[in-house]
Amino acid sequence: MKIKDIDISILKILFEDSRTAYAEIARDLDLSRAVVTNKVNAMCEDKVINNFTIDLNYENIGQEIHVMLEIETSPQENTEIRDTIFKLRNVERIFTTSESKLFVFAYFPSMQSLNTVIQEEINQIKGIIKIKTNIVLEKRKKIPF
Template identity: 25%
Template sequence: MKIDETDKKILEILQNDGRITNAKLAATIGISPPAMLERVRRLETAGIITNYTAVLDREKIGLEVMAIVSISLAAHELESIDRFREKLLALDEVLECHQVTGEDDFILKVVLENIKSYSEFAMKKLAGIPGIQNFKSSFVLNTIKHSNSLPVKLSKS
């Protein structure tokens, strides 16, 4: 689906305020509410808008530790990778998992209550996943930039 400049403006606004009313969004963009509703539905149907969610402050809900974990697998055949992915999907502590190129095979973003919780997670859950050759943990001391908004202005759609 080709998105135009109006679609890009809609996407920018919705990424920053998913609770904006259709009427306010239409007024901001300068089109009628029925036309706006049709555009948003088209973006949803095309799978460009995949979800609406609330963003939580992890520390305020007691998740004080964030770690970036680099994982190397012992074997790189499809069956081993699929088994790893399946086990990883069951771990609620893992917010993100990226398969990457380079020295490591996967990079995880993990959140937990404290260092003791992380230690238990690493030793009892992560180390127990078959196929992991090794893993390295780096703890986030401070977040300089965090965004869930994609730069739609840069897209060439």
């Protein structure tokens, strides 16, 4: 599916708030509600839109520390390590690179809980070569159009 300018405009609105009513999007873009509905449905069918989701404010639920762990793994055990780490309660997402590295985004209520998870859970996983801990100071995201 080739993304058209109108699709991008709809995506930008939904990216900011996926609960935005189609009628409101139609009004903002000077389109009919049916056109917006059809466009969104088509983007869902074509897997341009995978999910309508929420963006949590982790600080407001007691998860003050946001980290990005860069974990170098043994290539043979990368997938198993990824799956094990992804099951940890504090992990939000994981990216795997071609260099047998995992970039793990996680939230913790305190530095002590972060240290405990690293020392008592992650460090105990066979095949991990090195862990680099990066404290995230600011998080921004945007739609890449």
